[in-house]
Amino acid sequence: MERVDHLADERNKAEFNVDDMKIVWAGSRHAFDVSNRMSRLVANDPVFEKSKRAVMSRKELFKNTLRKSVHAWKLINELRLSDEEGLKLRSFMDQPGFLDLHWGMFVPAIKGQGTEEQQQKWLSLATKMQIIGCYAQTELGHGSNVQGLETTATFDPKTDQFIIHSPTQTSSKWWPGGLGKVSTHAVIYARLITNGKDHGVHGFIVQLRSLDDHSPLPGITVGDIGMKFGNGAYNSMDNGFLMFDHFRIPRDQMLMRLSKVTREGKYVASDVPRQLVYGTMVYVRQSIVSNASTALARAVCIATRYSAVRRQFGSHDGGIETQVIDYKTQQNRLFPLLASAYAFRFVGEWLKWLYTDVTKRLEASDFATLPEAHACTAGLKSMTTSATSDGIEECRKLCGGHGYLWCSGLPELFAVYVPACTYEGDNVVLQLQVARFLMKTVSQLGSGKAPSGTTAYMGRAKHLLQCSSGVRNARDWLNPGMVLEAFEARALRMAVTCANNLSKFENQEQGFSELLADLVEAATAHCQLIVVSKFIAKVEGDIEGKGVKKQLKNLCYIYALYLLHKHLGDFLSTNSVTPEQASLANQQLRSLYSQVRPNAVALVDAFDYTDQYLGSVLGRYDGNVYPKLFEEALKDPLNDSVVPDGYREYIRPLIKQRFRSAKL
Amino acid sequence: MERVDHLADERNKAEFNVDDMKIVWAGSRHAFDVSNRMSRLVANDPVFEKSKRAVMSRKELFKNTLRKSVHAWKLINELRLSDEEGLKLRSFMDQPGFLDLHWGMFVPAIKGQGTEEQQQKWLSLATKMQIIGCYAQTELGHGSNVQGLETTATFDPKTDQFIIHSPTQTSSKWWPGGLGKVSTHAVIYARLITNGKDHGVHGFIVQLRSLDDHSPLPGITVGDIGMKFGNGAYNSMDNGFLMFDHFRIPRDQMLMRLSKVTREGKYVASDVPRQLVYGTMVYVRQSIVSNASTALARAVCIATRYSAVRRQFGSHDGGIETQVIDYKTQQNRLFPLLASAYAFRFVGEWLKWLYTDVTKRLEASDFATLPEAHACTAGLKSMTTSATSDGIEECRKLCGGHGYLWCSGLPELFAVYVPACTYEGDNVVLQLQVARFLMKTVSQLGSGKAPSGTTAYMGRAKHLLQCSSGVRNARDWLNPGMVLEAFEARALRMAVTCANNLSKFENQEQGFSELLADLVEAATAHCQLIVVSKFIAKVEGDIEGKGVKKQLKNLCYIYALYLLHKHLGDFLSTNSVTPEQASLANQQLRSLYSQVRPNAVALVDAFDYTDQYLGSVLGRYDGNVYPKLFEEALKDPLNDSVVPDGYREYIRPLIKQRFRSAKL
Incomplete structure (x- = not known):
């Protein structure tokens, strides 16, 4: 196959060595190498194909994200990719999904705020993805002002449990990615209350769904918050809502590195500096x-x-x-x-x-x-x-x-x-x-x-x-x-x-x-x-x-x-x-x-982007824009038939002036 | 039904008469009255419902536009609406579609550039919508620079016809709204050539599709250019491409108000000033x-x-x-x-x-x-x-x-x-x-x-x-x-x-x-x-x-x-x-x-927008935002089932660590 580079003239004009610039852009030869390999790995794998995202229904898009995410995780394991490589591979996958929140927020939250024992217990599950976690802080009525969160975690000394509760509609967790349909667990933020005293917002690990059949646990209402900006984009992700109805968790699921609640319900700050x-x-x-x-x-x-x-x-x-x-x-x-x-x-x-x-x-x-x-x-x-x-x-x-x-x-x-x-x-x-x-x-x-x-x-x-x-x-x-x-x-x-x-x-x-x-x-x-x-x-x-x-x-x-x-x-x-x-x-x-x-x-x-990652007919490396615009257009479902669906019901009655035969 | 106005306090603060301001905003009492009536007409008609646009497939959305457009035209006729009222009704319909181009570009082009006879012939069809027209100027490779258009209209004195032709791929008409699937006719712009001489870009009326079965006429290739920005938005419209293969039209379909071609092929400028x-x-x-x-x-x-x-x-x-x-x-x-x-x-x-x-x-x-x-x-x-x-x-x-x-x-x-x-x-x-x-x-x-x-x-x-x-x-x-x-x-x-x-x-x-x-x-x-x-x-x-x-x-x-x-x-x-x-x-x-x-x-x-036209949960007149956000979320297809489609194929194999059973 002959490949003509329509931008060859432009490339010949350059007064510097592009390969050297690629290293500078990447930060180091090693970083360039990782990025280059991972982007080609994704580009050459048909599972990561993404050109049909715009015409997928919400459900198809969501399912496609599940498939890509699980495939990515499988590759990371099979190819024994390093953390750095895995992160790059996921970023080149270029489709928001639950992996981002699990690895980017859930795991770091436990690492940062969990005690040694908590880390041992939860990270061993999380890093093998035997549980899937998200990060549930924002509420329907509370975004920037974290101290204004309404969800409560009230210690019950009788049972040695926290009772997690959403007292109002505005206290529903709202927005967390991966929450709506996928996550089995979440780190949630709630006002800690012991002995009637409000100790402000703290983090807790909460199981949301059954590990057997994925159904939400009793006391938990959870779902997707609906369509967002754009076509594709974050609609691939199940940003969710979450309400608790007096949902109970064991005391040791409060993230206790910075402060803890004792068996007796006493609130104790640890000597670990909050600045961490x-x-x-x-x-x-x-x-x-x-x-x-x-x-x-x-x-x-x-x-x-x-x-x-x-x-x-x-x-x-x-x-x-x-x-x-x-x-x-x-x-x-x-x-x-x-x-x-x-x-x-x-x-x-x-x-x-x-x-x-x-x-x-x-x-x-x-x-x-x-x-x-x-x-x-x-x-x-x-x-x-x-x-x-x-x-x-x-x-x-x-x-x-x-x-x-x-x-x-x-x-x-x-x-x-x-x-x-x-x-x-x-x-x-x-x-x-x-x-x-x-x-x-x-x-x-x-x-x-x-x-x-x-x-x-x-x-x-x-x-x-x-x-x-x-x-x-x-x-x-x-x-x-x-x-x-x-x-x-x-x-x-x-x-x-x-x-x-x-x-x-x-x-x-x-x-x-x-x-x-x-x-x-x-x-x-x-x-x-x-x-x-x-x-x-x-x-x-x-x-x-x-x-x-x-x-x-x-x-x-x-x-x-x-x-x-x-x-x-x-x-x-x-x-x-x-x-x-x-x-x-x-x-x-x-x-x-x-x-x-x-x-x-x-x-x-010098950015070294693959055409697959760029996902743009206009930005193709070879500059062969116009024939490819046609190819893309022809893929649209509206072009499945020459005479469109709707002709008999609407267009024909209109031009024949027979409104009564129109399906209105 | 009790309706609480959560913004009543805000409204009570106002230091001016809102009804008077509405008149100023609209421009006159009459303009306000028309706008007010038409917006309520649309808001109260279930056919114009638009809240599901984001989850419609391309085909559904397009068909929905056909339905709304034909319904709007039917209302305009049945209610004997004035031009002003009709225009307002269409604007409150708030969904881009072929009516916009037919009335906004096709009809005005014929009015502005057609001779008396041409106007008589074509406007009588167009204003009854017995034909549907669009405006095809822009080409794949030519946007702003109209003088750079490549499509040719060559006069053939033997047959008294123009031969419309697209000599290159970049000369394809590209973008015209209503062209892709709906229009039966178009005003197209092409370089006029007579006796081997290029007289620059002129307008022509061209029939694109059969009025019997809507199939494109021989020599015409036409289709939709594919998805555009956003969800809903202009995806309701069939922006199209169009190529001519030596397609013939009678000489009298050149728009001849400003200049004409005689039976002998002579190019004659009329005395109508071009400034018009x-x-x-x-x-x-x-x-x-x-x-x-x-x-x-x-x-x-x-x-x-x-x-x-x-x-x-x-x-x-x-x-x-x-x-x-x-x-x-x-x-x-x-x-x-x-x-x-x-x-x-x-x-x-x-x-x-x-x-x-x-x-x-x-x-x-x-x-x-x-x-x-x-x-x-x-x-x-x-x-x-x-x-x-x-x-x-x-x-x-x-x-x-x-x-x-x-x-x-x-x-x-x-x-x-x-x-x-x-x-x-x-x-x-x-x-x-x-x-x-x-x-x-x-x-x-x-x-x-x-x-x-x-x-x-x-x-x-x-x-x-x-x-x-x-x-x-x-x-x-x-x-x-x-x-x-x-x-x-x-x-x-x-x-x-x-x-x-x-x-x-x-x-x-x-x-x-x-x-x-x-x-x-x-x-x-x-x-x-x-x-x-x-x-x-x-x-x-x-x-x-x-x-x-x-x-x-x-x-x-x-x-x-x-x-x-x-x-x-x-x-x-x-x-x-x-x-x-x-x-x-x-x-x-x-x-x-x-x-x-x-x-x-x-x-x-004072803008007097209905909630239906605004189409925004956040902008509701009554300020009752949060409960309604929940209602909207629950309508998303992802919430059809508690356990999402894809659980068995992807989520379960992941957390059970059985990749081989995943559908990858």
């Missing part, structure tokens, strides 16, 4: 940041390749039209997203390091860096997931009308991605946490306590509050020091302005609530500085491979200068740059776009 | 602007009501939590969208007037105002549809996790709305048209030709280029003159800067292409000025009803000051305002939010 819980949060959020880069890269890969294939206008003599990727308007929207994908990749890499560092410190009971690490991961989770959601939709629009076709892969990618803005902390709520941390840091300036980590720049407040940017020509905007200083000045000045405005209020909380919108903007500025500074640190370090470093530098400055333009109001109103300097930045940006242009297709090839 | 075609474009685009306000209002209505129902945080003593609508972060995102919905409503109203005005002038062969009207409608189409798409998704996020449920109504609304950014002119391409017009206007300043209409402000260039804003305190931002001047200065200065930068290029076209991104921003600034100025004109005029004017003034200034904050970089870099003035604007904005807060629910009630 935040360590887990740092872990989960760093993986969300890493997934953001993966998802955004996917959309950018599709939009970049199709922008090179697609031609519109530009021919005044009937000749070939211009590739849309050559238009500045297209570059101006697309290349910053390409740069963002790389930016999020590298900040995600750094977050992995941060997590390791925090973990080491926690083990040595050093909690000093935790608040900063916590704020930083919360902020980066918020910022990268918001930018990725918007970016995916922008990539869809960049593909013109065809981006609206399901087979472009973009509608599904969007629908499956957007919940990341809400789960694991609503993005606005998270930015407010960052803002609180910043306000605290500002208030301690000059107190002798030097800010550290990502807030270290605030220690140079004196300089940053009075400096003015030294940019004199467009080239200066490629100077890392000048770029960083502009972002630092902007972030610090916004934070200080907020702090000053807050201080005008007698009641701090009321001030905080009045200034919420400004505080979110200050937090965003701080987070953008982190991403820019980590990207600059990356490109200033050692990078191997022919031409690779040059490309990454271009992307780094595109990212920074695009942010500068997008948030120009911040930079100007804080006097961090002048209008003339901003105009020079735009000039530099245009020049960088021209430098990226010949490398664009190769830069998305 | 632009009149139609003005009409279509003004209706898109009007639809933008309708769609955005729908999302805002859902988000506002649910923000009043939903409570999170804020209780430190175990009492009731705070309504999320009371948070400034929520107000800061929601109220500008509420204001935008009203803003787009009024600019749409004004566009209707503009269309009438242009039509009158065209009839009197006065083409002077057409370029300005054309640029203005193109720009407003672009700006309002982009803002509405983004706004719907923002409203979804404002509903927290539950916004992601299909039954929130928001995913479907988003999926069905976003194509508006692409069809009838890609939004970026349209802004470039506006930019070209602005550059021309700027270049003619001082030439004695005074700019008119929406560009009249450019006539005051001398003042606007050197003035500085007189705003001294927050209250000044409620001064219409000061607000307008800031927007005018910003728009003009951006346009002039672009023109200056353009003039530095030797080759104008190359300069234009290099500065595309800046030009789009200048065009956007001009369009935002139009919307702000029409909103101000509205609230400065006579408005009846208790408290109505005050509310609209609040919304008007929220809209303007929100834009000022969002595009602060523009305002500051052009020195149209100072950072201190911008800070006063934010202060005023916060105060306006507080004033809108008690009126928010009543302001969305």
Whole structure:
């Protein structure tokens, strides 16, 4: 079979070694190797085929997920895949299902909050998947505010049991993935009550369904919460509801690492530091940041390749039209997203390091860096997931009308991605946490306590509050020091302005609530500085491979200068740059776009995505888009017959003006 | 049956008469009456039920659309509804289908481009729906660039026929709604060729299918292009592809109002001015602007009501939590969208007037105002549809996790709305048209030709280029003159800067292409000025009803000051305002939010949407959200059985560790 590469010309233009860039993108040769092997394993296995998802009924889609999940687990066992390989294989399976929650939430919750004995008992079952678990925290009426949960776990000393109960309709657990139809067990969160006293929200292991016939146990009402955004997407998953009617569990199913209830019903806090819980949060959020880069890269890969294939206008003599990727308007929207994908990749890499560092410190009971690490991961989770959601939709629009076709892969990618803005902390709520941390840091300036980590720049407040940017020509905007200083000045000045405005209020909380919108903007500025500074640190370090470093530098400055333009109001109103300097930045940006242009297709090839994973006719590696669009169209059930079902009942009576014969 | 209004408290807070506001929103008492009656007619008719769309298969959904469409047409006939009433009824049907294209594109194309005789012949069939038509312009490889279409219509003098042919795969018609399975006829666009000469793209009436058995005529290949974004949404519609293999039509099926081909094959332009075609474009685009306000209002209505129902945080003593609508972060995102919905409503109203005005002038062969009207409608189409798409998704996020449920109504609304950014002119391409017009206007300043209409402000260039804003305190931002001047200065200065930068290029076209991104921003600034100025004109005029004017003034200034904050970089870099003035604007904005807060629910009630049309559990009029979410969930097919289909084949073998018995 002959395979023509319609994008060969584009690939020949590249000024760097794509294979070297693949290693940089993956993080290491080993990571590349694992990712490359697992993605091909999935792509070549017919069970993982996914092109029919859009026309499957809910039940078919759900059953298809069960099949893929069990098959994946079988492969993981048969091929004796490592944890790292198994995780990659599941991610390339690319269909939300119960495995995600079992491995991503249920098992870690027991590891983090269970005692040694509890871990021994439950993890041996869970890691063999003899039980399937989910994580049931959110309730119908309670999302972000965990402390507002209503489910109760009341200790009954007579029987040495907890009575789990849902006192109201709004206290139903609602949303947990894998809960609706699959899970046999759950870690649930409920208010612990002993001797009439409410000790706040705690975790419990609860069996939901019989291991013999899968029927829900007496006292448990459970089901699926219904269709969600998109076609395919999370409809493959049984997000569920759960109500308890005085359901009893043994006392030892409370997760007791941090605090316990004795046989007598006494509540006792253990000496294990509570901060350990935040360590887990740092872990989960760093993986969300890493997934953001993966998802955004996917959309950018599709939009970049199709922008090179697609031609519109530009021919005044009937000749070939211009590739849309050559238009500045297209570059101006697309290349910053390409740069963002790389930016999020590298900040995600750094977050992995941060997590390791925090973990080491926690083990040595050093909690000093935790608040900063916590704020930083919360902020980066918020910022990268918001930018990725918007970016995916922008990539869809960049593909013109065809981006609206399901087979472009973009509608599904969007629908499956957007919940990341809400789960694991609503993005606005998270930015407010960052803002609180910043306000605290500002208030301690000059107190002798030097800010550290990502807030270290605030220690140079004196300089940053009075400096003015030294940019004199467009080239200066490629100077890392000048770029960083502009972002630092902007972030610090916004934070200080907020702090000053807050201080005008007698009641701090009321001030905080009045200034919420400004505080979110200050937090965003701080987070953008982190991403820019980590990207600059990356490109200033050692990078191997022919031409690779040059490309990454271009992307780094595109990212920074695009942010500068997008948030120009911040930079100007804080006097961090002048209008003339901003105009020079735009000039530099245009020049960088021209430098990226010949490398664009190769830069998305470096993501090493298979066509099967991309799932996009527009983003095909070989650029053979149009014949394949036809092939896809012909598969639609509506094309099963030439004359459609409904002709006799509706169309014919209409055009023959015989309404009485219509089936209305 | 007792009906409790959970939002009664909110409604009692309102400081204006909602019924009066309903009239203002609708445009007139008559328009309100029609809209009110038609929406209730649809809501109370079980055929129009739409809650099951998400779980219908493609074929079921398509057939359901046929049924609804034919039923709607039957009602229109039986009840002898006026054109206005019929249009409203179809819009409340709220399911894309062939009626939209037949009435919205096929019939107007014949009216606009057909000769008297052609109109007589074809409209008499079309208006009785004895034929069903669609509008086939876009091709697989050709969207925005109409002049690049490849389909040919070659005149054959021997037979007095045109031979319609698709010479390549990319020349297939692709996207036309109603084409895939339903239409019997189409207006198609093809390159007219006579005597070997290409006369460019012209319109032709083509029969596609037999009126006896609906089979495609020989030489015609036609089908559906497959699934699109979302669940439900445009999947109800048979967007189609179409290829011609030397298909012949009689000469008199070329639409010959503007130019014709004689029996001898001579191409003759008629004396009917070509500008008339632009009149139609003005009409279509003004209706898109009007639809933008309708769609955005729908999302805002859902988000506002649910923000009043939903409570999170804020209780430190175990009492009731705070309504999320009371948070400034929520107000800061929601109220500008509420204001935008009203803003787009009024600019749409004004566009209707503009269309009438242009039509009158065209009839009197006065083409002077057409370029300005054309640029203005193109720009407003672009700006309002982009803002509405983004706004719907923002409203979804404002509903927290539950916004992601299909039954929130928001995913479907988003999926069905976003194509508006692409069809009838890609939004970026349209802004470039506006930019070209602005550059021309700027270049003619001082030439004695005074700019008119929406560009009249450019006539005051001398003042606007050197003035500085007189705003001294927050209250000044409620001064219409000061607000307008800031927007005018910003728009003009951006346009002039672009023109200056353009003039530095030797080759104008190359300069234009290099500065595309800046030009789009200048065009956007001009369009935002139009919307702000029409909103101000509205609230400065006579408005009846208790408290109505005050509310609209609040919304008007929220809209303007929100834009000022969002595009602060523009305002500051052009020195149209100072950072201190911008800070006063934010202060005023916060105060306006507080004033809108008690009126928010009543302001969305004024849209007069029925619960059936809204199609949202979260946006229910009575606020009874949570019990209804449960009801909806229970309807999902996955809840048909307690133990799901797939248990025996997959879940049981997994937990029993017997993979060999799994059906993989």
